Amino acid sequence: LAICCCLFSLGVYTSYKPYLNKDEEIVKQLQKGVQQKRPTEAQSVILRRYFLELTESFIIPLERYVASLMPLQKCISPWKSPPQLRHFSQDDFMKTLEKAGPQLTSGLKGDWIGLYRHFLKSPNFDGWFRSRQKEMTQKLEALHLEALCNENLVFWSQKHTEVETVDLVLKLKNKLLQADREHLPVKTDTLKKLQAHIRDIILTLPDDLQDILLKTGTT
Incomplete structure (x- = not known):
């Protein structure tokens, strides 16, 4: 107990460099809650909401920039491989903060x-960005499937x-297998339409090829 009192009297120190100023408003809210004997649960709700809103303010500019790396839908051709996501540029992202930070x-x-x-140098960013990359890549694959179905x-x-x-x-069959394996965000109707396309194409081929292709993969 004596050690704890000594620590509190001296203060708690850290080598961590704070990037943001102390928010006096949230401190006042919590202090007022203590004075009014506000339940601990209510204090926790206030604090959680505060950090949630702060996190959202921080992450929204990143989300907005990362979304801009997604190719436009008009760039997706059914006869070409899905386009690649544009490269994440730290400098380009930083430039967006002046007006949309x-x-x-x-x-x-x-x-x-x-x-x-x-944050951009931390493992947390790497994990977050990999997750977003996966989501957007799957979205591109799904849009490519839809483009094929519309042909x-x-x-x-x-x-x-x-x-x-x-x-x-064979490529269309692989697309169906990929959609199932990777749980692509594709509508069931789109998958059924693609299956119908595959069957219709197979029926235009000679009987021997029909037999082989109907037994290969999914139709």
């Missing part, structure tokens, strides 16, 4: 730029060689 949703002052630079694939097959048509069928 956390100051739009938070009145807290401080070195937000320094805080972002610190007249039977008409396409009639204008191409038998070898090219078989190759298309």
Whole structure:
């Protein structure tokens, strides 16, 4: 007990550099709660809400920038592989903060730029960004599937060689398997439509190829 009292009287010190200024308003709210004997649970709710809103103010600019790395839907061609996400540029992101930074949703002052630079070097950012990359890549794959479904694939097959048509069928089957394996955000109707396309294309081929392709993968 004596040691604890000594520590509190001397203060608690840390080598961590604070990037944001102390929020006097939340301190006053909590102190007022203590004076009014506000229940601990209510104090916790206030504190959790405060940090949630602060976190949202911090993460929204990142979410907005990362979303801009997604290629436009008009760039997705059914006859080409899905486009790649654009590269995350720390410099480009920092430039967005002047007009679309956390100051739009938070009145807290401080070195937000320094805080972002610190975060971008941390394992937490790496995990967060990998998760977003996966989500957006899956979205691109799903949009590519939808683009394929909106094409007249039977008409396409009639204008191409038998070898090219078989190759298309195999690629479409792989797309279906990928959608199931990776749990792509694809509507059930889209998958059914693609399955119908595959069957219709197969039926345009000679009987021997039909037998082989109908037994290969999913139709």
